[in-house]
Structures are given as C-alpha cells and as structure tokens.
Amino acid sequence: MLSWIVSGLDTSDLVVLTLLAGGAIIFLIMKVLNQQPSSSRYSPTVASITPSSAVTSKSNQSFIDRMKNENRQVLIMYGSQTGTAEEMSGRLAKDLTRYSKKAVVVDPEDIECEDLNRLNEIEDALLVLCIATYGEGDPTDNAVTLVEYLNAGDCDLSGVRFAVFGLGNKTYEHFNEIGKQMDQQLEKLGAKRIFQMGLGDDDANLEEDFMIWREAFLPKVAEEFGWELNTEAETMRQYQMEPVEEGKALFKGEFGRLGAYERPRPPFDVKNPYLATVAINDELHTEHSDRSCRHIEFSVEGSRIRYEAGDHLAVFPTNDPALVDRLIEMLKFEPDRAFRLVNVDEDASKRHPFPCPTTFRTALSHYVDICAPVKSHVLKAISEYCTDETEKEFLNKLSTANEEGLKEYARYIVKERRSIVDYRFVTQTERGKIAICAVVTKYTIGDRLINGVCTRYLTKKEAGSKSPVFVRKSTMRLPHRTTTEVIMIGPGTGFAPFRGFLQDRQFHKNAGKEVGAMHLYYGCRHPDHDYIYKEELAQFQEDGILTHLNCAFSRAQEKKVYVQDRLWETRDRIWTAINAGAHVYICGDARNMARDVQSTLQKIFREIGGKSETEAVSFFKEMEKTKRYQADVWS
C-alpha cells in the first residue's frame, strides 16, 4: 500500500496525507480497583481523544454566534470515545466544501448545550449528529450532557433540520441505542429529519456504512437547500503544513499542554494523562500456552488519582518504533524536522489535528495511529497525486462508494486487516498501584505479521519505564452493602474487575466487617496453560472471600465447557442466591459469552424459578434496571 504513496507526491503532501491517514490517536482501556475504597473520588472528564487544549481556538464564543458571524448554517456535533465519530464529523464538514459551504464542528463537551435552543435563530439551520453508543447502550463521555439535555425535552428545535449518523456494533445488545434515541428525540423537539438515520456497524464495515450514507446524504442536503456543486473545491485540503522556526518549544508526546509530563498538574484525564511508572510487567500464561497475557502494574503514587474496583484505566501507547522508522525511510521524511499542521479553515474550532508544533517522528510515534485501516477519503486524496496509472486506478476504485469500490475496500483494506487497534484488558490492585492484564494480540495474515498496537507497546514496557494513563470511571460497582451476595462471571481477562472486587471485599473483611458470599465463574482454555491468577484465587478461597469457584476449561477435555455450562450445572444455587437478592456481574466477550450467559440465566429463572417466558424476561430486565445485573463487555 505504501508504495502507492511514494509514487507521485512531494514531501509536504506526503507528510500531510500520511499523518492524516493515521487517523485518531490511540488509547486503550482497562479496569482498576483500589485496595482501600476511596471516600472522595476524583471523577475524570473523559471525552473524545483528540487533544484539545492545543487545538481549541474559540472556546468563549458561543457556537451560535460563530454560526451567525461566519454565516454558517450547518452544525455538526459528535459523540466520540475513541475518535471515529469525531473524524467522520470532520469529513462531513469537509464534504460541504464541495458546495462551497462551511460547517461548525463541535465537541458537545466544549459548549453550553442550552445554546442549542437558539439554533433556530440561524436561517436554514441543519444539525448533524455523528454519535456513537458505548457501555450498555450509553452515550460517550463527551456526549453525556448533550444527551441528557436533549432528552430532558426543554429544547425547542422547530425550524431546524437534522440528520443522524450513529456509530455502533451489532454484537452489542443495545445496537446504536444513542443514535436511535437522538434521531427520535430531535424530531420530538420539533426538528425536521431530512435524511434517514445511518446505522454504522463496527462489527461489519463501519467505513463502508459511512461512505454509503454520506454519498446519499450530501445530494439530499444540497437539494433541500438548493446548494450548487462546486467541482473545483473538491480537492481542498483540511490542513496545511507549515515549517516551524528553530528554537521553538516542541511537543514531545504530551497531549495537553507543553511540558505536561515534566510538570504534571492534576486533574488527570483524557486531555491531561498522567505519566505513570510501570512497576511490574509479568507473564501470566505458562510455557504451555501459545499466547501471552501480561500482568502490568502502574504506580500512580503521589498523583492524587482516585480509583476503585471496576474502573477503567486508559493507556496511551506509542507506535512500534520499527514501523515508524520504516515509514520515515519509505517516505523520505526528515524525521526531526519541526512542523505544524494548520487547519486551512481559519475559523475552525480545531486549529491542529494533534499537538503542534512537533517533529515528524514524534507525530508518527505518539499522535497518529499509523496502523489504522486507511480511510477511503485518504486513498482518494492520494490517488490524485499518483503517477502510476494502474495504481491510480486501483486507489480510485478503493475510494469510490459504488458496489465495486465498496467490495474491493472491504476485501483489501478491511478483511485483510491492514491495521488493528486492540481492546481487551483489565483490572485490580494495591494502594498507589493500578494493575491491568492484557492478552497480547499477534497474528499473521499471509506473510504479514499483525501486532496489536497497545499490547505490543505494553509488552515492551519494562519496570521503571513510563506511560501516559488516566482513570475512567465505570458504572460497574459492587453493591453498597458488603453483605450482599455477588455472582461474578468473567472468563479470561474478563476476570480482571473481579480481582478488584475480591480485594475490595477482603479489605472490608480484614477491617472486621461482615462480607457476603462471592461466586466466581471463570473460564480459560486449559488449567496448565492460561489459568491466570490461579494462586491468588486459591488464596481468596482459603481466606473465605471467594466462597464458590467454578472453572470452565474449554480445551482440557474432549467436550468444550464454558462458563454458561457451569452456571447451568449450579442452577439451583444460582437461583437461590439471585432470589435472595444477589447481584450478578459479567465481564468479557460480548459476541458470544454475554449472550449465552444471559439466555442461561433466563433459562434458570424459568426452569428453577418457575417463571414463564415473559416473566423470566421481565425479571431479567428488572435486574438490569435496578443494577442487580451489570455487564462490562466488549467485542
């Protein structure tokens, strides 16, 4: 793929395209526990991951005033956790230049949501929401206030037109819940839907869903407002590269302010991560396993970071230096040259796509995900500079939203996985230290070795080295009463938050409190290969904390056994506990395990609890509603 890039561009084109092709900055999430439950908790504000103190230029002017002053009728808002919706919003804004129009793109976290009530002061206002769903059908952190505000129903959007593109994943129970909710709610608030909602599915091909939606969306918008196509504007760049004078202070990997790591200042969050020291980095699998699972502890002593069992830890990895070097070599960058990327739209709220000024090497190492699949608009931009006609044609095909192009994009870019951002981890620990555990992603496609960006990075982190992190609050919590019985279902690294839960209860028991029974359903392939934290579990049992340990080893015998099979085997005990008020927790794979566990539980409600099919479903829903059933699953 990279050989195309080299064919016909000059250095500054190469740099801009390569950096933008990298897409969003990467960060991964895990879970945590504090041995000593904290009384006053720091609650981090976590939003989309693009750094913003370095890039926001107009924070004290209302977006409505900006729209008026700059004669913009389109407002694009995004709900984004890991940057996809944000990036798509930028592309939609750029698309408008085809019609000589400009949009205002806002992160709802940076605005007063109440100002939306004034959107109808803008003539022909169009509101576009590009919004992802997280957790159990929840909004992203940066969209919580927006969603609450719109759902409250006090906003008058009559006279406003709108469209929603939702980002979700079909393997989750609440597929695109927030997008769907907002699509309905905007209509209820008086706005007029001018295009049907897009339902992006990250499990299949989100990029394709987006390409199809936007290709049909734009002409519809143009027709609605009578806009005319301006073909000359089509290749307009979003950012331009500027050299930086010598001696200027450069970003060296910080995400917020310059020098943030040398002079850390709380609170620490997505825009201001804390440079934590790796205290321990151990292998959890035995030599018999063909995979690797790391136990890593970060020291956050002195940082005033608060966390408790079930919280998440986000880690900002850097890209593989060998990959960065290869890219620099192929593209003939001067790696240590300082530059800044500046938005060509002078009124844009984000002046730079990542912290600038910086060097090429720093940008490629810290600020862009060079392993992400190349987005179609970047392929398109590159194709315009390509001198080799065959390659140009192929790039054009890949970036065109017709049947042939989409099919080729799906095969070449998506199916062959020319990149990966991994996401599987988790929890625990002792005071001042946050521990996570992660299965290392590494596999081959043909002769290409694919490494998970974050797990590769974590594997190489030796004790004493540092990494930017922040704690993200989770909703999964132990019951308030320490005597309440709990049932924890967490195979593989899904066990991580429960390690925290066990430690939490142990802390209370040691402090003389009465603690309730704890059931753990743990699963892995083989007791001699990947049974992580085996000794600790035995100790928790001996200490009387873990009262019921049920292990499912899928490959230790001929017939595969999973956690849901163990649940069923112990159905009488499970029903007795649930009927007496036990809380149920599940963590791990959303695709199969979570669904199978849910249906096993409902089967238990029916067959042991004597409930009808409908009663079993509503009993389960009630448990969800009252937080007696809590899930933290991913796929």
Ligand SMILES: Cc1cc2nc3c(=O)[nH]c(=O)nc-3n(C[C@H](O)[C@H](O)[C@H](O)COP(=O)(O)O)c2cc1C
């Ligand atoms: C931990 C986690 C939870 C998720 N929960 C849901 C969900 O409940 N429903 C859904 O449709 N998609 C869910 N998704 C999928 C995301 O919405 C999807 O990947 C989206 O593209 C992310 O957009 P962003 O990069 O802008 O944050 C979840 C993804 C993760 C990683």
